[in-house]
Structure formats: C-alpha cells, structure tokens
Amino acid sequence: MKALSESEAQHLSDSWAFWARDEQTPPKGDWRIWLFLGGRGAGKTRAGAEWVRAQVKAGCRRIALVAPTFSDVREVMVSGPSGFLNIGDEDDRPRYEASRHRLIWPNGAEAHGFSSEDPDGLRGPQFDCAWADEFAAWTRPQETLDMLGLGLRLGEDPRLMITTTPRPLPALKALLTQSGVVMTHATTQANAAHLAPGFVAAMTERYGASRLARQELDGVLIDDPEGALWTRSLIDQALGLPAFEPERVVVAVDPPASASGDECGIIATGCSGQGREAQLVVLKDMSLQGRPEVWAAKVAEAFEAVDADWVVAEANQGGDMVRAVLQAAAPDLPIRLVHASRGKRARAEPVAALYAKGRVRHAGRFPALEDQMCAFGASELSGSPDRVDALVWAIAALTPQAASPRLRRL
Missing domain, CATH: 3.40.50.300 (P-loop containing nucleotide triphosphate hydrolases)
Incomplete structure (x- = not known):
C-alpha cells in the first residue's frame, strides 16, 4: 500500500x-x-x-x-x-x-x-x-x-x-x-x-446515575410533564439509595393487548423486609416488542437471570392465554395471574408514594422505563405504559399492604 x-x-x-x-x-x-x-x-x-x-x-x-x-x-x-x-x-x-x-x-x-x-x-x-x-x-x-x-x-x-x-x-x-x-x-x-x-x-x-448525566452527557431532553406521578428527581433518588440483598424476587409481566404492536412490560423487582417497612429494588427491565412466544421466552429468561421466586402476570387481556403462553416457554414456571379492579393511575399512585418515601431503589439505569414513569399520568401521555404497568404489578405483589392496587388473584 x-x-x-x-x-x-x-x-x-x-x-x-x-x-x-x-x-x-x-x-x-x-x-x-x-x-x-x-x-x-x-x-x-x-x-x-x-x-x-x-x-x-x-x-x-x-x-x-x-x-x-x-x-x-x-x-x-x-x-x-x-x-x-x-x-x-x-x-x-x-x-x-x-x-x-x-x-x-x-x-x-x-x-x-x-x-x-x-x-x-x-x-x-x-x-x-x-x-x-x-x-x-x-x-x-x-x-x-x-x-x-x-x-x-x-x-x-x-x-x-x-x-x-x-x-x-x-x-x-x-x-x-x-x-x-x-x-x-x-x-x-x-x-x-x-x-x-x-x-x-x-x-x-x-454523574452516571443521575438526571444530569442523561442531559449533559447523553444529550437527552429530560422533562417532567405536569400531572406525572414520577419526576426525574425521584428517579435520581432511587438510583442513589444504598444496595441491599433482596429476600424475595418477582418478575412481573404486562402482556401486550395485541399479538404484535405494543411492548410487553417485563420488570424484575426484589424486596427485603415485610409490610410497611419493606425496601424494594428494581433489578431489571427486560421489556420488548414481539409475538407471544418471543415475550414468553424473555420472561423465562428474566426469571432465571434474577433467580426469581415467581412470575406475576396481568390477566385482563385473557388469563388462560397468558398462562398457556408462559408455560409453553417454561412448563415449571410458577405463575400468579392478577386482575385489576381499578384504573391504571389509581393502581400506580401507591407505588409512586413508595418512591417518594425513598423505599424503592433502582439497581441501574433503565432509560425507557424511566421515561414512561416520568410521563405516566400526564395529560400528553400517549401509547401504552406497559413497563410502568409491570413495575406496579411487581411492587404490589411484593408489598401488598404498602402498595395495594385492589387486585384479585385468579
């Protein structure tokens, strides 16, 4: 040359x-x-x-x-x-x-x-x-x-x-x-x-675990729209809380309403302590878009990755189908189906309150989940907040007294 x-x-x-x-x-x-x-x-x-x-x-x-x-x-x-x-x-x-x-x-x-x-x-x-x-x-x-x-x-x-x-x-x-x-x-x-x-x-x-990093290093426009249940400052607080070893771990699933369209929310969360003294940690966000067999396989993968105790799956969109799809991916998967009797905001408010009290830690940066959280409840929110829904189900399952969205187990 x-x-x-x-x-x-x-x-x-x-x-x-x-x-x-x-x-x-x-x-x-x-x-x-x-x-x-x-x-x-x-x-x-x-x-x-x-x-x-x-x-x-x-x-x-x-x-x-x-x-x-x-x-x-x-x-x-x-x-x-x-x-x-x-x-x-x-x-x-x-x-x-x-x-x-x-x-x-x-x-x-x-x-x-x-x-x-x-x-x-x-x-x-x-x-x-x-x-x-x-x-x-x-x-x-x-x-x-x-x-x-x-x-x-x-x-x-x-x-x-x-x-x-x-x-x-x-x-x-x-x-x-x-x-x-x-x-x-x-x-x-x-x-x-x-x-x-x-x-x-x-x-x-x-600055890697802060709102400042996303804005000044990642160049992302960070905003807190009016009416949102979570703010970026709450996310920063959750990122800064001390680490602990969870005693119980759950993977929560919010299945998409259609076979191919919205994302499937898949959030792994752990808990230490009982009742109103419990401390929680969001371990992973493995949400994705795909057909039922794709997201079911991802749920099974998440279950193994965090050594979870059980899977919580929202069943409003057909409980029998959700169970069947998940068991097809992993026959031994311990599944608890839940059905909400209140709207999304009413279910999410107790969980947002736990964040405000400093009882929910984030184990890492989950940008897509954070963006949904900081838009949830705002008038301009569009799309389906599948990640937030899964987060709410996970925390409600681990702390039923502290965050009770009035759910029924099926």
Missing part, C-alpha cells in the same frame, strides 16, 4: 467528509431547521462550523451566528478549537473583525455575530443561512429565534442549524413539534476519541 504524501495526509486530515460521523452531517431531504442535540463535547460545534463552511462554498453570502452572548460567538464559534479560525484549509479561512462581530471569507461571504441577550439586534438584517449555538442556554430563546427566523429570507432555500445540549425549555420543546424541523443526536461517548483521555469515564463515574 502506497504511503500518503505530506500534502495528501494534510488534505485527509482537513477533510470533514472523511472524519464526520453520520449525525454530524446534514440530514437528507427537505428541511428548514436542522436541530442537533448532543452531550457535552459531542462534536456539535465542529458540525455547526463545518456546515456553515459548506454553505459558504455553495454560495451563501449572508450568515447569522447566534450564541448565548457575544463572548460565546467569539470564543466558541469563531476562535474556539472547532471554530472557523481553526478548521479547514488556511487559505479558505475567514478573517475576524472583532469590533463589528463579523467574519469575512476570501470569496466575500460575511457572517455576523448576535447575542441572545439582544433579540432586537436581529431586526433589520437578513440572511440566507444561520447557525444558532447552545440554544438551550439562550437568555431569551423564543424571542431571539423568532427574530432570527424573520431574517432568514435571502436565497432560494434559507436554512438554520441549531446545536445545543438540551434542557426542557418551552422553546426547545416547541421546536420538536414544528414541521420542517429534523433532528440528529449524539452522546459525549460518541466523540470520546477527540476528548481528553479518561474524561468520559470520569464523568460517567461521577
């Missing part, structure tokens, strides 16, 4: 198309706003700067650069390690006029910096593309975004790229529901090769 020359190696080193990950490249199709959500150090700034460079090469001549403050425009977007003054071929780099917050490329294209502290600064100017950085940290996000959008009126296809670590701001949540918005997502881990050695491991060790 022929070795690369020095100029070829330099060209390859400067080639963003070669080094960029898929989520760092513009989505295909027709869109107006590209929203790139990512954890700290996930490569958002480099992606934004490279996208603007590509727009300049494609003919854009008036660009808006918007950050939380003018200092952020200068220190991050312009002169930072992934900023315009430090990427690409030196001959193609712009010069920066600090007094005017302006970049000028050799081909005449201009980019002007703006601060979210001054939305009115975007009144008047017009652009054919824009890059908005750290949107979730903007002082006045909705007002600034509105002014920016009104200025994107040049060229045949004016577009906006937004890069940010997410926070549950109304303006960001509104963006996710708008037409013409496409999203890509990256974690800090995905860019670990370009970060200080040990940084990701250190941050994961320090």
Whole structure:
C-alpha cells in the first residue's frame, strides 16, 4: 500500500467528509431547521462550523451566528478549537473583525455575530443561512429565534442549524413539534476519541446515575410533564439509595393487548423486609416488542437471570392465554395471574408514594422505563405504559399492604 504524501495526509486530515460521523452531517431531504442535540463535547460545534463552511462554498453570502452572548460567538464559534479560525484549509479561512462581530471569507461571504441577550439586534438584517449555538442556554430563546427566523429570507432555500445540549425549555420543546424541523443526536461517548483521555469515564463515574448525566452527557431532553406521578428527581433518588440483598424476587409481566404492536412490560423487582417497612429494588427491565412466544421466552429468561421466586402476570387481556403462553416457554414456571379492579393511575399512585418515601431503589439505569414513569399520568401521555404497568404489578405483589392496587388473584 502506497504511503500518503505530506500534502495528501494534510488534505485527509482537513477533510470533514472523511472524519464526520453520520449525525454530524446534514440530514437528507427537505428541511428548514436542522436541530442537533448532543452531550457535552459531542462534536456539535465542529458540525455547526463545518456546515456553515459548506454553505459558504455553495454560495451563501449572508450568515447569522447566534450564541448565548457575544463572548460565546467569539470564543466558541469563531476562535474556539472547532471554530472557523481553526478548521479547514488556511487559505479558505475567514478573517475576524472583532469590533463589528463579523467574519469575512476570501470569496466575500460575511457572517455576523448576535447575542441572545439582544433579540432586537436581529431586526433589520437578513440572511440566507444561520447557525444558532447552545440554544438551550439562550437568555431569551423564543424571542431571539423568532427574530432570527424573520431574517432568514435571502436565497432560494434559507436554512438554520441549531446545536445545543438540551434542557426542557418551552422553546426547545416547541421546536420538536414544528414541521420542517429534523433532528440528529449524539452522546459525549460518541466523540470520546477527540476528548481528553479518561474524561468520559470520569464523568460517567461521577454523574452516571443521575438526571444530569442523561442531559449533559447523553444529550437527552429530560422533562417532567405536569400531572406525572414520577419526576426525574425521584428517579435520581432511587438510583442513589444504598444496595441491599433482596429476600424475595418477582418478575412481573404486562402482556401486550395485541399479538404484535405494543411492548410487553417485563420488570424484575426484589424486596427485603415485610409490610410497611419493606425496601424494594428494581433489578431489571427486560421489556420488548414481539409475538407471544418471543415475550414468553424473555420472561423465562428474566426469571432465571434474577433467580426469581415467581412470575406475576396481568390477566385482563385473557388469563388462560397468558398462562398457556408462559408455560409453553417454561412448563415449571410458577405463575400468579392478577386482575385489576381499578384504573391504571389509581393502581400506580401507591407505588409512586413508595418512591417518594425513598423505599424503592433502582439497581441501574433503565432509560425507557424511566421515561414512561416520568410521563405516566400526564395529560400528553400517549401509547401504552406497559413497563410502568409491570413495575406496579411487581411492587404490589411484593408489598401488598404498602402498595395495594385492589387486585384479585385468579
């Protein structure tokens, strides 16, 4: 294999198309706003700067650069390690006029910096593309975004790229529901090769069981909708409780209503102590989507994995069928079928109360279960909360006095 020359190696080193990950490249199709959500150090700034460079090469001549403050425009977007003054071929780099917050490329294209502290600064100017950085940290996000959008009126296809670590701001949540918005997502881990050695491991060790980690490292939008029975702070509390050895373990199953559609909730939970003094631990979430023989096999697998004492299965959707399917997967499986006489929220409220009292521990991070928990009970909840249902059945079976959803055993 022929070795690369020095100029070829330099060209390859400067080639963003070669080094960029898929989520760092513009989505295909027709869109107006590209929203790139990512954890700290996930490569958002480099992606934004490279996208603007590509727009300049494609003919854009008036660009808006918007950050939380003018200092952020200068220190991050312009002169930072992934900023315009430090990427690409030196001959193609712009010069920066600090007094005017302006970049000028050799081909005449201009980019002007703006601060979210001054939305009115975007009144008047017009652009054919824009890059908005750290949107979730903007002082006045909705007002600034509105002014920016009104200025994107040049060229045949004016577009906006937004890069940010997410926070549950109304303006960001509104963006996710708008037409013409496409999203890509990256974690800090995905860019670990370009970060200080040990940084990701250190941050994961320090914050790995917290809401902060999911937001700042995983780049996940974390929110507590109004009316939900659980909050992210309750999840963080459950993750931080001391470990203990459970005396009894149960695998709870909430079968899907159809043969192929909703997930089958499969939650393994343990308990130590009796009655109102019992302490509980959620051991595993093995929920999945699939046909009856698939989820039944997963239940049997979960039973063996946690050395469970019995299986609790919700039987509202046909108790005999549920028992038969489970016994076909594992004939000796000890099964207790239960049937609820109250609605989902009424059954879940005593379990949520146990979390509030600090009596339920999570043995690990269960993102899908946590997301269902922190949406359960909210008016905007959609879909079937199968994981939460299974969790409620498990805890109710282990602590019938502390969390009694008025169930009948069949």
